[in-house]
Amino acid sequence: MPIMLLDDSLKVEVFYEETDEAFADNICICFEEDCPPNEKIFIADETNIFLTPEQATQLAAALVTAIAESRVAARER
Incomplete structure (x- = not known):
């Protein structure tokens, strides 16, 4: 399920990459940008970061804490 951020210009998807099952880091966070070049966060239109299950668990825990x-x-406000 894609998550749209930054006024829908940044699509984030998280998924298990079956084709990389032989590798420990087979959980993919895919960032796709659809915006003018001067607004880009990443250099490429699509950037993938691969995590191990342990790293994904740490990231999920950090998000839950935040x-x-x-x-x-x-x-409190």
Whole structure:
């Protein structure tokens, strides 16, 4: 399921890359940009970062922690 960010100019997809099953880092985070060159974050239109399951777990945990902190801060306002 794609996640659209930055006014829909950055598509992020996370998936298990079956063709890379022989490698430890077979979880892909794919970034695709559709914006003018002067607004790009990445050099290429598509950039892939491959993670091991352990790294993906760490990233997921960091996101969950940030979400919890954001919700607490929102309640305190």
